[in-house]
Amino acid sequence: MSSEEQSGNKIHPKSGNRMSKTTNAYNDNIDLDGGEPEYGVAGACLLYCSIILTVILFPFGACLCVIKIVAEYERAVVFRLGRLQAGGAKGPGLFCIVPCTDEYKQVDLRTVSFDVPPQEILSKDSVTIAVDAVVYYRVQDATMSIANVENADGATRLLAQTTLRNVLGTKTLQDVLTDRDQISGRMQATLDEATDPWGIKVERVEIKDVRLPVQLQRAMAAEAEAAREARAKVVAAEGEMNASRKLKEAADVMSESPCALQLRYLQTLQSISAEKNSTIIFPLPIDLLSGLMKK
Numbered sequence: 001m002s003s004e005e006q007s008g009n010k011i012h013p014k015s016g017n018r019m020s021k022t023t024n025a026y027n028d029n030i031d032l033d034g035g036e037p038e039y040g041v042a043g044a045c046l047l048y049c050s051i052i053l054t055v056i057l058f059p060f061g062a063c064l065c066v067i068k069i070v071a072e073y074e075r076a077v078v079f080r081l082g083r084l085q086a087g088g089a090k091g092p093g094l095f096c097i098v099p100c101t102d103e104y105k106q107v108d109l110r111t112v113s114f115d116v117p118p119q120e121i122l123s124k125d126s127v128t129i130a131v132d133a134v135v136y137y138r139v140q141d142a143t144m145s146i147a148n149v150e151n152a153d154g155a156t157r158l159l160a161q162t163t164l165r166n167v168l169g170t171k172t173l174q175d176v177l178t179d180r181d182q183i184s185g186r187m188q189a190t191l192d193e194a195t196d197p198w199g200i201k202v203e204r205v206e207i208k209d210v211r212l213p214v215q216l217q218r219a220m221a222a223e224a225e226a227a228r229e230a231r232a233k234v235v236a237a238e239g240e241m242n243a244s245r246k247l248k249e250a251a252d253v254m255s256e257s258p259c260a261l262q263l264r265y266l267q268t269l270q271s272i273s274a275e276k277n278s279t280i281i282f283p284l285p286i287d288l289l290s291g292l293m294k295k
Contacts, residue, residue: 026197030147032084046081050100066096068104075142076104089142107142111203112153116160118211125172130211133184135160135191136204144199152198156191160205163190173212180207 070076070091078085078095080102089107097104116133123129137156139145145152167187168176176183184205192202212220254260 026144026148030084032143032147046101050098053099066099068095068097069093070095070106073108073110075107075109077107077142077146078102078104084143084147105146107139107145109139109142111136111138114153114157114160115208116157116164118209119161119164119168121165121168123168123173123176124170127173127216128213129168129173129176131164131168131176132208133160133164133187134206134208135202137191137195137200137202139199140201141199144197149198152195152200155198156195156200156202159194160187160191163187163194166190176210183207 068076070093072092075089075091076095077089078097080098085102090104113134113136116135118130118132120128120130135156139152149155164187167183167190171179171183184207188202188205191205192200195202254264
């Protein structure tokens with residue numbers, strides 16, 4: 001057996017002697033193992049009186065005050081005279097308590113989800129954004145969730161808000177918009193580590209929405225529109241360049257044969273007549289006009 005198994009974990013350490021008091025590293029004033037506490041003379045008298053009263057009222061009082069039921073997805077943490085009972089949380093099913101001396105708190109082990117309210121965050125590149133998220137968690141240790149923290153659910157919610165601020169404060173706007181999975185994973189790891197002493201297991205964290213200021217949205221839209229226009233002009237220029245090259249090649253081919261220009265002229269007339277136009281334009285060669293102007 002390894003030394004780690006012999007000593008247990010930091011939060012809920014094990015002890016070889018059950019008579020010795022065992023505390024947890026998170027709060028050394030709380031004994032999570034329960035053990036065999038000493039109630040004192042007054043506590044022992046009250047406990048014995050409660051047991052005798054239960055026996056006297058049996059079976060009527062037993063059904064109402066002694067026997068309790070917890071569902072499959074719940075656990076009950078029992079305190080006797082204010083001290084945690086040994087054996088951990090009770091349930092599921094039936095368990096018994098002693099009236100007047102015992103009290104118990106039920107803990108739900110099902111997965112709980114909650115929304116993190118939108119947080120106004122200043123990113124690393126000095127841009128103010130509003131980000132909200134959703135967190136999924138469950139209670140994995142009912143005893144720790146009751147003994148180590150007053151309100152495990154409320155503490156987890158507040159910690160999720162501060163963690164969201166701290167994580168996004170180290171990211172630029174571009175990182176927030178593109179690396180959501182990485183940010184969610186980092187938040188989950190941070191929350192899970194921080195809530196482990198509370199008996200909480202953070203299962204999943206998701207970034208829901210990133211809200212930008214209206215002025216920034218307009219600036220980004222104008223930038224995107226300008227980039228699209230620039231790309232359109234580049235594409236148009238490339239098309240003109242390719243067209244000019246093809247026209248030059250066509251001119252070179254037509255210059256080699258004098259009849260080619262005449263055939264092209266006839267083809268143009270055919271295409272004009274197919275469109276049923278009433279006006280037909282006859283092009284005159286420039287050389288002919290220059291000869292007439294010289295005369």
